[in-house]
Amino acid sequence: MTDLVAAPVPLIRFSSEDLPEETRMEYLRDFYSRTRIGAEITPMIEDEKFRLDLAVQPLLGDTWVGRGLMTPHRATRTAVLASATNNDGVLLTRCTGRFIFSDRHTGEMPIETHDVLMANFNQTCEYVYLARDTVQTLAIDRTQLLNRLPGFEPEVSTRFDGRSPALSLLFAYAEAISRESVGSTMLGQVAAMHLADLAALALGVRGDHAEAARESGQKAARFALIKADLEQDFQNTELSAAAVAHRHGISVRYLHVLFEQSGQTFGDFVLERRLRFAMSRLTDPRCRHLRVADIAFDSGFADLTTFNRAFRRRFGATPSSVRP
Incomplete structure (x- = not known):
């Protein structure tokens, strides 16, 4: 288990609307895309109409939850950017609209609105977002996931049916976490462990590992959703x-x-x-x-x-x- 440190884990927010229009795309292409996203951004509409709003909550290690609003664009992770990406996590992505993913192993893969894409954060690939959409992302620490999924091969990008109960619960819990103020690495560690449990269930864990994941992850996720429900009612x-x-x-x-x-x-x-x-x-x-x-x-x-x-x-x- 990763050692705890008494440092805050801040929520990272970014909006292209906060940048001066005359330097907006230069900043996105030459700084933000390389150091934060790890991908080259190419808008599919006029630069002045391009919009990218992101909120990312780091939790522990390579685990984080994120949500973004964006207009049509391509996000390309080149070999240079992939090697420079300091994240070995497994990335799960779902979008309110259809998008297209491609890499050298799977080729071009259309991702429908009910799908969830699993890919490596540090692989060369391209995401093509076709419309103004909201995207929800969830990065799971590779070590934590493999501890729960012996023999699993996250190197292969895979499309899952996001309507499955386990994936629905996983993303609902991630959404609940993103609304909370996770102010310490202790809370970040607990949330990261629960997310890894739920991700393992969603991606096919079996046997004793599944029982442990259900006991920990499902219970925590369900309780978080109930509390979120009560906050509204x-x-x-x-x-x-x-x-x-x-x-x-x-x-x-x-x-x-x-x-x-x-x-x-x-x-x-x-x-x-x-x-x-x-x-x-x-x-x-x-x-x-x-x-x-x-x-x-x-x-x-x-x-x-x-x-x-x-x-x-x-x-x-x-x-x-x-x-x-």
């Missing part, structure tokens, strides 16, 4: 464990087990999220026109008495007393 006064379990295709008991293993109950998680939302509204000068009752109901509480009691217990003050 905690204000719903009709929210219940049964409804959430049904949405995620699991039993209510298993839902409670997932929360119990995290050291928090389902009810406590929802209550804490509602109370923090209420506190942010109550202390916001822009919300002074709202009544305490309005904020309580908007936070997901069904009655004011329950809200006041929970608020005092959590913050040691009444809702009215914290208002500016």
